[in-house]
Amino acid sequence: MGKKGQKGQKDLPELYDEVKKRVNLALTPTGINGLDAIASSLDISRSELVERIGRNLIPVNVNSLTQEEKEAIKKH
Template sequence: MTLSLTRTAIKGLDDLAIQHDLSRSELVERIGRGLIPIAKPKHHQQ
């Protein structure tokens, strides 16, 4: 699989990976497996 991301998105992933002490690739893997949950923005929550 190939993803195209903006520089801003890559920076955001890198920052999150550092916070979780993971590589960027491992961060994406864990998000995809549901091991790191993704929260909905507050304006979308009901």
């Protein structure tokens, strides 16, 4: 991650050993607000929050969920 307020150079990895690729996510305003609140509390961007979850640096332990809980999440 580059310095705050400075744009990184295109096609050069900044924090990780890979160049980031742009992706699009569709979220409700409530989901965006929740994501922003978590990112803000960690003093990182939305993108970096999702990156760290994807790299399991911020664990989301779905293995501890019961099958019923997983099914409820799928339906919600």
